[in-house]
Amino acid sequence: xxxxxxxxxxxxxxxxxxxxxxxxxxxxxxxxxxxxxxxxxxxxxxxxxxxxxxxxxxxxxxxxxxxxxxxxxxxxxxxxxxxxxxxxxxxxxxxxxxxxxxxxxxxxxxxxxxxxxxxxxxxxxxxxxxxxxxxxxxxxxxxxxxxxxxxxxxxxxxxxxxxxxxxxxxxxxxxxxxxxxxxxxxxxxxxxxxxxxxxxxxxxxxxxxxxxxxxxxxxxxxxxxxxxxxxxxxxxxxxxxxxxxxxxxxxxxxxxxxxxxxxxxxxxxxxxxxxxxxxxxxxxxxxxxxxxxxxxxxxxxxxxxxxxxxxxxxxxxxxxxxxxxxxxxxxxxxxxxxxxxxxxxxxxxxxxxxxxxxxxxxxxxxxxxxxxxxxxxxxxxxxxxxxxxxxxxxxxxxxxxxxxxxxxxxxxxxxxxxxxxxxxxxxxxxxxxxxxxxxxxxxxxxxxxxxxxxxxxxxxxxxxxxxxxxxxxxxxxxxxxxxxxxxxx
Numbered sequence: 001x002x003x004x005x006x007x008x009x010x011x012x013x014x015x016x017x018x019x020x021x022x023x024x025x026x027x028x029x030x031x032x033x034x035x036x037x038x039x040x041x042x043x044x045x046x047x048x049x050x051x052x053x054x055x056x057x058x059x060x061x062x063x064x065x066x067x068x069x070x071x072x073x074x075x076x077x078x079x080x081x082x083x084x085x086x087x088x089x090x091x092x093x094x095x096x097x098x099x100x101x102x103x104x105x106x107x108x109x110x111x112x113x114x115x116x117x118x119x120x121x122x123x124x125x126x127x128x129x130x131x132x133x134x135x136x137x138x139x140x141x142x143x144x145x146x147x148x149x150x151x152x153x154x155x156x157x158x159x160x161x162x163x164x165x166x167x168x169x170x171x172x173x174x175x176x177x178x179x180x181x182x183x184x185x186x187x188x189x190x191x192x193x194x195x196x197x198x199x200x201x202x203x204x205x206x207x208x209x210x211x212x213x214x215x216x217x218x219x220x221x222x223x224x225x226x227x228x229x230x231x232x233x234x235x236x237x238x239x240x241x242x243x244x245x246x247x248x249x250x251x252x253x254x255x256x257x258x259x260x261x262x263x264x265x266x267x268x269x270x271x272x273x274x275x276x277x278x279x280x281x282x283x284x285x286x287x288x289x290x291x292x293x294x295x296x297x298x299x300x301x302x303x304x305x306x307x308x309x310x311x312x313x314x315x316x317x318x319x320x321x322x323x324x325x326x327x328x329x330x331x332x333x334x335x336x337x338x339x340x341x342x343x344x345x346x347x348x349x350x351x352x353x354x355x356x357x358x359x360x361x362x363x364x365x366x367x368x369x370x371x372x373x374x375x376x377x378x379x380x381x382x383x384x385x386x387x388x389x390x391x392x393x394x395x396x397x398x399x400x401x402x403x404x405x406x407x408x409x410x411x412x413x414x415x416x417x418x419x420x421x422x423x424x425x426x427x428x429x430x431x432x433x434x435x436x437x438x439x440x441x442x443x444x445x446x447x448x449x450x451x452x453x454x455x456x457x458x459x460x461x462x463x464x465x466x467x468x469x470x471x472x473x474x475x476x477x478x479x480x481x482x483x484x485x486x487x488x489x
Contacts, residue, residue, distance in 0.1 A: 045081035063467030066390035099427035105365035119290035182304035189299035212250030221469025310352035347407035353423040362386035
C-alpha cells in the first residue's frame with residue numbers, strides 16, 4: 001500500500017469525514033429513488049417537489065402555493081406531483097372519488113394542525129368515529145327549517161351592518177368592507193348558532209375585536225402541510241419568541257365571550273350549539289369551548305371574505321349592480337319570491353364565491369388501502385391527493401376569462417361548470433355551515449343593494465392581493481370603498 005493510499009484510508013476512517021459522506025450519499029440515493037423509482041415517479045412535475053416536501057412547505061409559507069401550482073398545471077397537465085407523496089389534481093372528475101363516494105377518502109393528518117386548545121374539532125379531526133356523534137348533534141341547526149325560523153334575527157344582523165356602512169360612509173367617506181363583513185359574519189354565526197349576538201357590527205373601532213383572533217387561526221395555514229410533531233414545535237416557538245399583544249388581547253375577548261356562553265348553557269334542554277354538544281355527555285366544557293371557537297373562526301373568515309368580494313365586484317360592475325337592484329325592487333311587493341330563487345342574485349352570489357378564494361388551496365385526503373386508479377394512472381395507498389378551489393374555479397377551459405366577474409355565466413351553466421364549483425368542498429366532509437353561509441350571502445347582498453348605499457362608491461385598491469394559505473389572508477387586511485360625493489353631517 002502506497003503512502004497516498006494510507007493517507008486516504010486514514011481520512012475515510014475519520015468520523016468527521018465519513019458522516020458527511022454517508023449523509024450526502026444517502027440523500028443523493030433518496031433523491032434518485034424519488035425521481036426514478038418511487039411509485040409516483042410516473043406523475044409529471046418539477047424535479048424539486050419530487051425530491052423534497054420543502055418546496056411545498058416554502059410556497060405554502062410565503063402564500064403563493066395555489067397560483068404557482070396553477071402555472072405548473074398549465075405546463076404539466078391535470079395531475080401534478082407537488083411533493084414526494086402528494087398530488088394536486090385540477091380535474092373535477094376526481095372530486096367524487098376523493099370526497100363523495102362512500103364518504104370519500106380519509107382526511108390527511110395535517111388537518112390536525114387546526115386543532116384548538118389541544119382538542120380536535122368537527123373540522124380538524126381525521127377520525128370519523130370522533131366526528132360522527134358531534135356532527136349529528138349540531139347538524140339540525142344548519143337545516144333550512146332552523147335557519148328560516150331564525151330569519152328575523154339574521155336580518156337584524158344584516159340591517160345593522162348596512163346601517164354601520166352608511167354611518168362610516170357619511171362620517172369618513174371610506175369603508176373597509178372586510179372589517180364590516182367580518183363583523184356581520186361573526187354576528188350571524190353567534191346569533192343563529194349560539195343564540196347570543198357577539199355584536200361585532202356595533203363596535204366602533206377600525207378593526208373588530210375578534211379580527212386578530214381570526215387572523216391568528218388563518219396564519220396556521222402557513223404551516224398547514226407540516227407533520228404534526230414539527231407543527232407543534234413551530235407553534236410553540238412562534239408563541240414564545242414572537243408574542244403579539246394585539247392578538248393576545250383579541251384571544252382574551254373571544255375566550256371571555258365563549259366562556260360565558262358555555263358556562264351559561266345548561267347541559268340539558270338547550271337548543272343552541274354548545275347545548276347540543278353538552279347534551280351528548282361525551283364532551284367536557286373545555287372541548288365545547290374549542291368547538292365554538294372553531295365555528296367562530298371559520299364562519300367569520302370565509303363568509304367575511306366572500307361578502308366583501310361580492311360587494312366590491314358590484315361596485316366595479318355598476319351595470320350588474322343596477323340590474324340586480326331592479327330585480328330586487330321588482331321582488332319587493334306582496335308576491336315576493338324566495339330570494340334564493342332570483343336568477344341574477346343567485347348568479348351574483350355564485351360568481352362571487354367562485355372568484356373570492358376564501359379557501360384557495362388543496363383539500364388533501366389520503367388514498368385508502370387498495371390504491372386508486374384515476375384515468376389510467378394508479379396511485380398506491382397512502383398517497384395524498386386533493387383538489388383546490390383556485391385550480392377548479394380558474395380553469396379557463398371550464399370558465400372562459402376566469403378572472404372576470406361575469407354572473408351571467410351561471411344563467412345557463414354547463415355541467416362542467418356545475419361540477420367544478422368547489423366553494424364549500426364536497427361530500428360528507430364539506431363545510432357543515434354552508435346553508436347558513438349561503439343564506440347570509442343572499443340576505444346581506446339583498447339588503448345592501450336595496451339600501452343603495454353602494455351608489456357612487458369606487459374601489460380604492462386596483463387589485464386585492466391575498467396570501468394563499470388554507471384560509472386566504474388579504475394583504476394589508478383592507479378591502480376599501482370610497483365615496484367622493486358623500487352627504488356631510
